[in-house]
Amino acid sequence: MPLNISLAGQVGLVTGAGTPYGIGRSLVIQLAQAGAKAIYACDLNTSHFDALKQDVKDTGSDCIVEGALLDVSSEEQTVALLKKIVKTHGRFDFFLCKRRVRELQNWERAMSVMTSSCFYAIKHGSRAMVVTSEEKPQPSGNIVLTSSCAAFLGAYADIAYTASKNAVNGLVQSGSVQLSSSNIRVNGVAPGFTRTSILTSSKTAEDGSEYGLKQTTKEIQGNHEWFFERAGLRENRQYYYNRLQEAEEIANVGVFLASEASAVINGQTILADSGFTAAATKEACTGPVPVVTPLELD
């Protein structure tokens, strides 16, 4: 059977997609390239939706991209948007949850933005996915939640962020079981350190209001370099695990999980960190790891 990463004719929603460069944004572009019919790109940051629509168009895709203001911590707003999508298109097929809030002292806000939002995706996204129509005769769907490498190691982030992402892993496991009789899969992707606008956007998005970013992409990228250096990603670059992930690479995993190419994967959170967590103690125990010597061809 050939590899088939196609979302032809499907309609869905991507949260955290209003960023100038980030995982949600890359997902919209790649889902459109995979043939999606309509994508609702949601965020509190509404200033980059026009550029995103243009970027999708430039790829040659005729996917309809709608920018939508959505505070993902609001159950009411989430349900209202899902109803609008199903009424407009007669179907709902994928829900990719990608938003994030800064490492907060505010436990409640962290849990509501990063965990409750994923619960709403399961609770209400699934109900939209089982609506059938001429366009979509059978219930089906894929929910992809964003966890984090912080759910796999205690030292990546603060307590609220780490706990909220561990809860996301639990939602993936339990959600996959609870939705298994409805032909809906639930999976997660846990990015490692990824080049996005996260440190800038999270600060700005904290209070849940609509906003726009004035800085250029270059300025935003500059805001983040200190963090990657501090995390050790600029050292010992010969090790594969010290590479920085690109948003497009994480989006590849999201599109795979949303497509039938991953039909056998359900209830799993894929750690996409190039091996950084597996190498947590770096050279401390193994010493320097030598490069493999080439096979001699005699």
Ligand SMILES: NC(=O)c1ccc[n+]([C@@H]2O[C@H](COP(=O)([O-])OP(=O)(O)OC[C@H]3O[C@@H](n4cnc5c(N)ncnc54)[C@H](O)[C@@H]3O)[C@@H](O)[C@H]2O)c1
């Ligand atoms: N970038 C990384 O290194 C990294 C590592 C691990 C996990 N993640 C996870 O990846 C996901 C995507 O983040 P990113 O790195 O692409 O950052 P990003 O800044 O590109 O995107 C995050 C978006 O979430 C939006 N957002 C924040 N609060 C919101 C709310 N209440 N309602 C709606 N939108 C809201 C922001 O406005 C922003 O546009 C997050 O869940 C994050 O925790 C990122």
